[in-house]
Amino acid sequence: MAERQTKIDVKKLFKESPKTPVKLDVTDLNNFVYDMSRCIKCKGCTWVDHIYMPGAQFRTKCPTATRYLFDSYGANGKMRIGLALAEGKLQWTDKLLEIVYADPLCGACDVGCKRNLDLEIGLTLEALRVKAVQDGVGPLPAHKKIAQNIEKDHNCFGAPHNNRTAWLAEGKINPAKKADLLYFVGCSASYVNPEIAQATARILKAAGTDFMLMPDEWCCGNIVFSVGMIDEARALAQRNIEEVKKTGAKTVLMSCAEGYRMWKVDYPKLLNCSTDDLGFKVVHLVEHVDSLIKQGALKPTKPMDMRVAYHDSCSLSRLSEPWVPWEGERGWMGMVEPRLTRRRGTNGVYFQPRDILNAIPGLELVEMPRTRENAFCCGAGRGTKEAFPELALWSAHQRLEEVKHVGAEALVSACPWCKNNFAQAVKEDGNSIEVFDISEVILASIDR
Amino acid sequence: MSISKESYRVLESIVGAEYISDDPVVCEGYRSGPGGYESGLGYERVMTVVPGCVIMPKTTEEVQRIVRVCCRYEIPYVPYSTGFYGPRSHPHVEGALLVDLKRMDEIEIDEKHWFAVVGPGAIYSPLQEECMKRGGYVVIGGGGAQASVIANFLGDGWSPLSHRIGLPHRRILGTELVLPDGELVKMGSLAQQDDPFWGESPGPDLRGLLRGYTGVRGCLGIVTKMAVKILPFQPERLVPTGISPNTSLALPEKRVKWINFVVPNKEAQVRAMFEIGKAEIAGAVTKVPLFWRAIAKAECKEEFWELWGKESAETVNKFFIVRVLLIGFTSEEHMEYDERVLMDIMKEVGGEARPTRPSDESWIKNADSAGMWVMCGSYVSVDYVIETLSQATQHGELYADLKWKYTPPLMPDYGDPGWFQSFELGHQGYSEFLVYWDQDQNTDGVDLFYVDTAKMNIKNRTYTSLLGPHQPLYLTGPKYGPNYHLWLLRVKDEFDPQWMCHPPVPLAHDVFVERAKWMKPIKDWEVPKDLPK
Numbered sequence: 012m013a014e015r016q017t018k019i020d021v022k023k024l025f026k027e028s029p030k031t032p033v034k035l036d037v038t039d040l041n042n043f044v045y046d047m048s049r050c051i052k053c054k055g056c057t058w059v060d061h062i063y064m065p066g067a068q069f070r071t072k073c074p075t076a077t078r079y080l081f082d083s084y085g086a087n088g089k090m091r092i093g094l095a096l097a098e099g100k101l102q103w104t105d106k107l108l109e110i111v112y113a114d115p116l117c118g119a120c121d122v123g124c125k126r127n128l129d130l131e132i133g134l135t136l137e138a139l140r141v142k143a144v145q146d147g148v149g150p151l152p153a154h155k156k157i158a159q160n161i162e163k164d165h166n167c168f169g170a171p172h173n174n175r176t177a178w179l180a181e182g183k184i185n186p187a188k189k190a191d192l193l194y195f196v197g198c199s200a201s202y203v204n205p206e207i208a209q210a211t212a213r214i215l216k217a218a219g220t221d222f223m224l225m226p227d228e229w230c231c232g233n234i235v236f237s238v239g240m241i242d243e244a245r246a247l248a249q250r251n252i253e254e255v256k257k258t259g260a261k262t263v264l265m266s267c268a269e270g271y272r273m274w275k276v277d278y279p280k281l282l283n284c285s286t287d288d289l290g291f292k293v294v295h296l297v298e299h300v301d302s303l304i305k306q307g308a309l310k311p312t313k314p315m316d317m318r319v320a321y322h323d324s325c326s327l328s329r330l331s332e333p334w335v336p337w338e339g340e341r342g343w344m345g346m347v348e349p350r351l352t353r354r355r356g357t358n359g360v361y362f363q364p365r366d367i368l369n370a371i372p373g374l375e376l377v378e379m380p381r382t383r384e385n386a387f388c389c390g391a392g393r394g395t396k397e398a399f400p401e402l403a404l405w406s407a408h409q410r411l412e413e414v415k416h417v418g419a420e421a422l423v424s425a426c427p428w429c430k431n432n433f434a435q436a437v438k439e440d441g442n443s444i445e446v447f448d449i450s451e452v453i454l455a456s457i458d459r
Numbered sequence: 460m461s462i463s464k465e466s467y468r469v470l471e472s473i474v475g476a477e478y479i480s481d482d483p484v485v486c487e488g489y490r491s492g493p494g495g496y497e498s499g500l501g502y503e504r505v506m507t508v509v510p511g512c513v514i515m516p517k518t519t520e521e522v523q524r525i526v527r528v529c530c531r532y533e534i535p536y537v538p539y540s541t542g543f544y545g546p547r548s549h550p551h552v553e554g555a556l557l558v559d560l561k562r563m564d565e566i567e568i569d570e571k572h573w574f575a576v577v578g579p580g581a582i583y584s585p586l587q588e589e590c591m592k593r594g595g596y597v598v599i600g601g602g603g604a605q606a607s608v609i610a611n612f613l614g615d616g617w618s619p620l621s622h623r624i625g626l627p628h629r630r631i632l633g634t635e636l637v638l639p640d641g642e643l644v645k646m647g648s649l650a651q652q653d654d655p656f657w658g659e660s661p662g663p664d665l666r667g668l669l670r671g672y673t674g675v676r677g678c679l680g681i682v683t684k685m686a687v688k689i690l691p692f693q694p695e696r697l698v699p700t701g702i703s704p705n706t707s708l709a710l711p712e713k714r715v716k717w718i719n720f721v722v723p724n725k726e727a728q729v730r731a732m733f734e735i736g737k738a739e740i741a742g743a744v745t746k747v748p749l750f751w752r753a754i755a756k757a758e759c760k761e762e763f764w765e766l767w768g769k770e771s772a773e774t775v776n777k778f779f780i781v782r783v784l785l786i787g788f789t790s791e792e793h794m795e796y797d798e799r800v801l802m803d804i805m806k807e808v809g810g811e812a813r814p815t816r817p818s819d820e821s822w823i824k825n826a827d828s829a830g831m832w833v834m835c836g837s838y839v840s841v842d843y844v845i846e847t848l849s850q851a852t853q854h855g856e857l858y859a860d861l862k863w864k865y866t867p868p869l870m871p872d873y874g875d876p877g878w879f880q881s882f883e884l885g886h887q888g889y890s891e892f893l894v895y896w897d898q899d900q901n902t903d904g905v906d907l908f909y910v911d912t913a914k915m916n917i918k919n920r921t922y923t924s925l926l927g928p929h930q931p932l933y934l935t936g937p938k939y940g941p942n943y944h945l946w947l948l949r950v951k952d953e954f955d956p957q958w959m960c961h962p963p964v965p966l967a968h969d970v971f972v973e974r975a976k977w978m979k980p981i982k983d984w985e986v987p988k989d990l991p992k
Contacts, residue, residue, distance in 0.1 A: 083488025
């Protein structure tokens, strides 16, 4: 009979237990063996938070698990597959690559799991892609093409680099040569969605905010990072941060949610520093505008009679909490030391875009059944649109069903990738829903 | 090991190429463990294998055809709703077909007659939400919001709300079962017409076979449809609030309210529950383990242990709480009446009300049940007891006493006697005993504890829910029957003569004990020579 312990000393038990070193480092899948081995198949990664479960319709928040249905495509299945891969029990195959890459890495699984547990699902999925590249099997051909485009023309579309600032002349925009705020335009707004770049610039001007551009802006590297090309992504991160530092900017502003996440979360992750250590602030347009409206510096006075649904772009919302590097050890009962503050998606940019839209006279903001941290991803991000366009479009159609469900006339998001994907789905659908970037809506509501 | 190409083609012709796969990577995604309910233990390591093939039917007819093909080609198969119920819901033999039922996720509400018809892929939280939109509710079992409604109804299906709502087997209405040979059995009113509004029907009530006390874990066919009773709740909306992970339902305090009472001792706890039942008030009356409070308070695993480290055997032994959920089912006045009666009862037993948050995340939608894994990483409820209120609590103490012997590897919880509560207005007392461990440690002790609990119950002549297919049948059957095991095996033989449906259940735990060397010291009962190896 074991001795009946009537009191335990947790610190002592931890101290005396065998330890495993662990880092939040996606370049080594072994850092996440514990997380993969503790998945309990509750499918919190797939279901909408049960408190917010809207009913028989719109039950899931994971596009991949919902589209492909086999457990293997959900994070719960990928944890098992990843563990088998880490333990050498599975080898790379085309199917395995498909399962790893047919996924917008939207963070719904990570936030859902961390509703109740402490497992690093999102980082594990990133680490699986890094491993695919390390093992010489990833990324997919469509992703390699993007990487080639970036290497050659510094943008993901393969458009001529010289055209990057064409939106300025088209819009008759004159940025300052020197300012505290630097607007990082990003590939999409530079080449595909000049209306977003122009709207952003005009909003800043209307608010009296001077802004400059990077003298020679290159791609942020979102896709190459997201598909596991860590070296290429790190080189871009170092280059872009260096360029910002040369300008002396205190704040870098994005109108693209993907770029926002890249700068705010993944650059520090790649460089093993914290967001606070970047040397400048990273903000999205909606944070800046929300602050201006609340200070009275920007007044949305023009009425817009429209019933609008707001789509939370994943990279602006649940994926956007700042990064803090962490390494330590795991011991008794799986506890870690030093104390790790997990990123659970709680502090994403949720209320700012809503406050902005609610401040516009006449505009009626309606919430879709799946909202904020439970939003259903548009499906376009992080290399999905390029390699799995059918999945991306399917996801957008799923979201449009919600727009129709709440009777909204327009769908507003804060990311060009979302806008373009939704716009394509609307066109295919042949319905009358209008799709806007929030910069366009803000611009239309202010006196200039 | 995958299934034959010929049988694959036949199965593919039933569901279409998109809904079947024998790709090893796809099948690996269906592995039972190593994490999850009852996972990371010997049973999971020894008894579960990756399926040879996965198929996802959409209709009852497809399920029938799949099952017939399995019988023709001798392919063992396992019904699978969500996979949440750990190793016992996963294949135990090589080359098995896993029948993933998630596409059969219908939820239809009959508002006139207050029942819901669900498919095996439907989980609880959307059903509860649909019920609440209409002023009704169901019990979400302790398995939580993510559990399949049908699987949970067949297995467990109770929670603190069972104080008011009847036990699950009373709420199973018309049901459709595909037998292991593919024949369709329609139960209740479905046997006579296409309307599942009623549970009983002429002839034998087969729901007993299907469910028994806690079911036979999918070894007697596949339930493809079930109507479940909805009970009246109250009309006010329970508003979801907060951002993950701190989300909860805000309770309309004039209609729904939790009150926690501290009472002087266990006798007072039991008496309070008994009197509350006798007065026919409240929607839930429960006592949960002390460490659940630490789970609810903690923001992470490390904080849980920081909080739990402050407790001791003394504080656990002095923890006498009664949690009461009041529901003004018919009106605010109803709620006021119940509260006055409750306060009278508590005054009599010496209970003192403590400040209680006006919210719920645990029992109305059961959003936090996965939090059971946060502190150790591994968990199983080793037994459930439905007894009288006074007997149920004694049962928990027996378990707590035995548990000391196996701590560690079990989590140090200082002999907490588990969770107990009132069922059906105090007519039954419920006790559930939960154990936790870290699967990275040597878990042989957990495997031994599990079987030792059966021996303890035999010795004390106490009857529990998991003595059948969850324990070695040749250990428990002769002691509880004396031919309980023979009856169960005859039923299995009659319905599934080829033993194609989830073999070797109901003998799986017997097989485990035979295979696991570390179980030898505890094995002192006879098994037949033809036990599956």
